[in-house]
Amino acid sequence: MHELSVCQSLLDQVNTIAAEHHATSIEKIFLQVGPLSGVEPELLQSAFPIARADSIAAGAELVIQQMPIQVRCKTCHAETAAKANRLLCGECGDWQTELLSGDELLLERVEMLT
Numbered sequence: 652m653h654e655l656s657v658c659q660s661l662l663d664q665v666n667t668i669a670a671e672h673h674a675t676s677i678e679k680i681f682l683q684v685g686p687l688s689g690v691e692p693e694l695l696q697s698a699f700p701i702a703r704a705d706s707i708a709a710g711a712e713l714v715i716q717q718m719p720i721q722v723r724c725k726t727c728h729a730e731t732a733a734k735a736n737r738l739l740c741g742e743c744g745d746w747q748t749e750l751l752s753g754d755e756l757l758l759e760r761v762e763m764l765t
């Protein structure tokens with residue numbers, strides 16, 4: 652399962668952070684996930700308990716913040732919301748847009764006990 656390997660690399664990052672801060676346990680893991688990241692938040696949540704077993708985050712909660720899709724138009728410079736399969740400018744409808752948000756798969760922060 653793709654989401655399980657995502658969880659495992661997430662926990663690798665968390666382990667590194669925990670070691671840097673001499674943490675004894677991880678309480679909460681805050682993750683930002685966008686619709687274009689290729690990861691399903693629900694699958695991530697169900698894979699997490701498998702991935703976290705026997706790690707420093709064995710009792711941790713995974714908090715997923717779902718990010719909106721936002722684009723900036725190269726023609727009229729408006730910043731608008733867009734749909735995953737239609738990254739068009741919400742103002743003028745131009746297709747020449749730049750993605751501002753929506754492809755995140757980002758470890759935002761970690762709450763830990765030290």
Ligand SMILES: [Zn+2]
Nearest residue numbers: 724727740743
């Ligand atoms: Zn535009």
